Amino acid sequence: MEIYLFYIVATISVVTAAYLIFERSPVYNALYLIQTMVCIAVLYILLEAQFIAAVQMIVYAGAIMVLFLFVIMLLNLNIKEETKGALLFQKIPAIFMGIALFVTICVILKSKLLPGKHGEYTTAYVNSIGNTRVIGNLLFTDYLLPFEITSILLFVAAIGAIMLAKRKL
């Protein structure tokens, strides 16, 4: 049952990601990317990562993509502008190199380097406590310093965005 859901969602995400690359209109690009992110959120739920799935929906598909749509509509882009002066002979080598990259990743995958050390957080253990609670516990104990640094990073990013958006620096 789950495998069918996986295949359906994976197909939708790959097709929408391909549309993201080959579609001309920037607004449609943003909507296709939102679709891809929703598909990835479904995969997170299949992987028993409920908190990450919720954050994916709220932060990525909600906040970041709305920011993209705001900027696209603010700039009022001309669609035809992009084709003008495009580098010749770039598309085919780019797609070829992309396939080469994919083959390289698959070759690394086939070598038996991947399996690592198993941890203590089994699915049954995490579900007995609650996914969000386990993540919260870890964030405020073992990962407290990275968490605080993250808050400073967001603060600096907000100040930087305001400075860049000012008309006269």
Add this chain to the structure above:
Amino acid sequence: MITLTHYIVLSAILFTLGVVGVLIRRNAIIIFMCIELMLNAVNLSFVAFAHYLNSMQGQLFVFFTMTVAAAEAAVGLAIIVAVFRNKETVNIDDINIMKW
């Protein structure tokens, strides 16, 4: 039964599509969206490894990656708006003032 390989191959396909998009598109905003797609693909493999290795670190890393991506989107889009205000375009072939 969904194995780890399923997720890693899907993540590799999405990452490759993001790389190809960065290489063939000329609109700065769409290149930025393709970078977000690559970040999402890596996040997916993080969570898949975390699930199959019974670990929590993968999910915590995804949490931090999302924060960095949010900061990056805010600053990057502000830069694109500033460039558009100066040059009236976001086509990266025309934004070459730092090239030579």
